[in-house]
Amino acid sequence: MRRATHTSLALALAALLMLGGCERPPVDSVQHGYRGTGMDQLYNPRTLEAQAAANQVPEPLPAVSAEGPRAKDVFKNVQVLGDSSVAEFTRTMAAMTAWVAPEQGCVYCHAAGKDLSEDALYTKVVARKMLEMTRHINTDFKSHVADTGVTCFTCHRGQPVPAQTWFSAPPHRQTAGMVGDDAGQNSPAKTVGLTSLPYDPFTAYLSQAADIRVVGSTPLPSGNRKSIKQTEGTYGLMVHMSESLGVNCTYCHNSRSFSTWDQSTPQRMTAWHGIRMARDLNVSYLEPLTSVFPAARNGPTGDVAKINCSTCHQGAYKPLYGASLLKDHPELVGGTRVSVAAPAAAGATAVQSAVLFFDVGSSSLAGDAETTLAPVIRALQSSPDAKAVLSGYHSAAGTLSQNQGLAKQRAFAVRDALKAAGIADDRIVLEKPQSAEANLAGEDPAARRVEVALR
Amino acid sequence: METGAITGYIDVAQVALYVFWVFFAGLIYYLHQENKREGYPLESERSAHVRVQGWPPIPSPKTFRLQHGGSSSAPNGQPSPQQHLAAEPTGPWLGAPLRPTGRNPMLDGVGPGAYALRADVADKTFEGRTKIVPLRVAPDFDVSAKDPDPRGMRVVGADGVVGGTVHDLWVDRSEVLFRYLEVAVPNAARGPHVLLPMNFTRIKNGRVVVKSILGSQFADVPRHRNPDQVTLLEEEKIMAYYGAGTLYATADRQEPLV
Numbered sequence: 261m262r263r264a265t266h267t268s269l270a271l272a273l274a275a276l277l278m279l280g281g282c283e284r285p286p287v288d289s290v291q292h293g294y295r296g297t298g299m300d301q302l303y304n305p306r307t308l309e310a311q312a313a314a315n316q317v318p319e320p321l322p323a324v325s326a327e328g329p330r331a332k333d334v335f336k337n338v339q340v341l342g343d344s345s346v347a348e349f350t351r352t353m354a355a356m357t358a359w360v361a362p363e364q365g366c367v368y369c370h371a372a373g374k375d376l377s378e379d380a381l382y383t384k385v386v387a388r389k390m391l392e393m394t395r396h397i398n399t400d401f402k403s404h405v406a407d408t409g410v411t412c413f414t415c416h417r418g419q420p421v422p423a424q425t426w427f428s429a430p431p432h433r434q435t436a437g438m439v440g441d442d443a444g445q446n447s448p449a450k451t452v453g454l455t456s457l458p459y460d461p462f463t464a465y466l467s468q469a470a471d472i473r474v475v476g477s478t479p480l481p482s483g484n485r486k487s488i489k490q491t492e493g494t495y496g497l498m499v500h501m502s503e504s505l506g507v508n509c510t511y512c513h514n515s516r517s518f519s520t521w522d523q524s525t526p527q528r529m530t531a532w533h534g535i536r537m538a539r540d541l542n543v544s545y546l547e548p549l550t551s552v553f554p555a556a557r558n559g560p561t562g563d564v565a566k567i568n569c570s571t572c573h574q575g576a577y578k579p580l581y582g583a584s585l586l587k588d589h590p591e592l593v594g595g596t597r598v599s600v601a602a603p604a605a606a607g608a609t610a611v612q613s614a615v616l617f618f619d620v621g622s623s624s625l626a627g628d629a630e631t632t633l634a635p636v637i638r639a640l641q642s643s644p645d646a647k648a649v650l651s652g653y654h655s656a657a658g659t660l661s662q663n664q665g666l667a668k669q670r671a672f673a674v675r676d677a678l679k680a681a682g683i684a685d686d687r688i689v690l691e692k693p694q695s696a697e698a699n700l701a702g703e704d705p706a707a708r709r710v711e712v713a714l715r
Numbered sequence: 716m717e718t719g720a721i722t723g724y725i726d727v728a729q730v731a732l733y734v735f736w737v738f739f740a741g742l743i744y745y746l747h748q749e750n751k752r753e754g755y756p757l758e759s760e761r762s763a764h765v766r767v768q769g770w771p772p773i774p775s776p777k778t779f780r781l782q783h784g785g786s787s788s789a790p791n792g793q794p795s796p797q798q799h800l801a802a803e804p805t806g807p808w809l810g811a812p813l814r815p816t817g818r819n820p821m822l823d824g825v826g827p828g829a830y831a832l833r834a835d836v837a838d839k840t841f842e843g844r845t846k847i848v849p850l851r852v853a854p855d856f857d858v859s860a861k862d863p864d865p866r867g868m869r870v871v872g873a874d875g876v877v878g879g880t881v882h883d884l885w886v887d888r889s890e891v892l893f894r895y896l897e898v899a900v901p902n903a904a905r906g907p908h909v910l911l912p913m914n915f916t917r918i919k920n921g922r923v924v925v926k927s928i929l930g931s932q933f934a935d936v937p938r939h940r941n942p943d944q945v946t947l948l949e950e951e952k953i954m955a956y957y958g959a960g961t962l963y964a965t966a967d968r969q970e971p972l973v
Contacts, residue, residue, distance in 0.1 A: 478717060479726075480717035480718055480719045480720055480726055481717060481718040481719060482717040482718065
């Protein structure tokens with residue numbers, strides 16, 4: 261009897277140990293291909309909840325006037341942001357402090373007690389290069405970042421050193437004999453999702469431009485000299501991309517034919533540009549900074565910290581779930597410059613619509629709602645025939661009735677704000693709640709919105 | 716031309732696949748023919764001049780030379796030994812099931828109680844000794860000290876009635892496992908001991924439980940002639956009796972559930 265008790269106890273413990281890596285149902289699934297093709301994304305809502313908390317965007321700073329003298333005419337050593345107004349320039353500096361070094365403050369890049377124009381600290385040299393890089397991304401890589409764009413916050417998230425960067429792996433051991441050479445693989449590496457695939461997929465593919473394609477284009481052998489080992493290298497990179505975006509292969513591929521583009525999803529095209537973007541940024545912006553950084557900031561082989569997919573994405577299909585900080589910071593777009601629509605100037609132009617975003621599960625107006633609604637209210641006041649049409653949107657995740665109820669509550673909140681501003685009840689039209697397209701993370705900040713359109 | 720191409724359309728992979736299909740078809744034909752070494756030609760209602768064997772045909776006989784003399788061949792061309800069953804069809808149509816007609820359906824050799832007419836000799840070990848014998852004859856075997864010893868336990872039928880007590884265990888000398896329990900049955904007219912196949916028993920909580928027959932039915936188990944050995948035919952009959960119990964032991968075992 262004693263023996264039996266011990267045995268069953270040991271069995272129960274062993275069963276518990278084996279269940280260590282389990283997640284409990286239910287999970288959310290998002291269909292991503294034709295039905296029956298198995299192209300689905302699976303999400304654990306508990307994990308996503310934790311991730312969503314880490315992907316909150318900071319409150320934007322109040323908009324300032326784009327009028328007045330340019331920064332380059334006022335300040336002494338402005339090489340990148342010279343076309344901004346002085347007010348905008350100061351606002352950018354404040355934003356950068358909040359995004360990169362909120363604890364250290366301005367003195368993180370400007371040496372205390374010295375003139376602001378001096379390049380005394382290496383951090384300022386790096387910051388200038390990073391500003392150029394950000395403007396380059398937002399201008400020249402719209403094929404990857406679209407209009408969402410990136411800001412300092414996308415990578416830094418309030419930390420001077422971004423959480424997820426990469427260094428080249430030290431050269432693998434190459435001693436004589438059978439066991440001497442690990443060939444850069446065969447250890448459980450986090451970079452490749454704890455597989456034994458080659459553990460440094462970045463140097464070859466995201467710094468150098470090694471060929472990722474290994475699949476031949478003809479059924480019979482006709483000169484494709486790619487090896488199994490090269491294929492494993494590609495697999496390593498693909499595992500990294502998949503882990504970085506929190507998706508599986510079928511987010512971009514139909515795995516029955518990884519190489520064919522006409523069976524892939526549109527996301528693969530975006531990712532293609534992303535790979536080129538990461539290479540470009542590493543080669544043109546980060547590697548030139550190698551000697552600027554103190555040696556302690558650099559990697560085991562003396563190389564600078566570089567960018568991969570997880571640097572920005574950090575496990576989300578879009579960094580910060582696609583929330584755009586760039587729309588409040590047009591100075592971070594190079595080339596054609598979009599002027600900031602200051603609230604004072606907005607009334608003059610014909611405002612047609614406004615969009616208000618809400619927090620998860622909340623129907624109370626955000627702090628900036630007044631600013632957003634002000635131009636609409638002015639336009640309504642100036643043309644007494646116009647009506648405001650309110651449409652509440654909700655994401656496809658969760659139960660429909662609950663979502664619709666929430667969307668309705670949000671629309672009511674906007675209606676009440678308009679009424680409080682003196683708009684008559686009969687000039688406000690409430691539309692039915694609308695479902696946004698199935699968003700991929702199950703939780704899409706862009707879907708939690710109420711649109712106000714003038715009619 | 717690309718590597719492996721034979722013409723613009725035919726290539727080595729395609730040829731290899733068709734070669735495999737041809738081999739595979741031959742293999743299936745061969746295996747189906749081997750399937751017909753027993754039970755063929757089929758019994759049918761067709762003319763006696765028609766040999767029902769299907770396709771592929773029955774293979775030519777293969778002879779097994781037996782270790783302890785004699786030989787056996789397959790197919791052996793013998794008609795089914797059980798031509799005259801104690802059973803009648805339940806209906807006049809073809810394919811009607813049989814219904815046992817004897818006094819005790821468990822002894823009619825019908826349905827789950829059917830048995831084949833095997834040789835009426837005991838199986839032998841490699842050395843030529845009797846293979847399955849009671850422990851009293853094979854003193855060099857015994858029950859493992861870690862396991863319950865069923866000797867002396869009461870044997871209980873499906874109805875919970877005690878049918879007898881375990882008298883001895885029969886061991887397979889070649890493969891070293893217990894094949895039968897020898898059960899002493901009370902008031903047995905035909906002999907004091909019956910064999911109970913190990914596979915029909917559950918030994919639990921100090922008793923032997925048999926689900927296939929009732930406690931009272933142990934008295935009718937077919938007996939083995941020699942108390943210290945059991946022939947192949949006797950084994951068949953004993954097994955068939957317990958097998959018959961799964962359908963005939965109680966009347967409700969023949970009824971549909973709904």
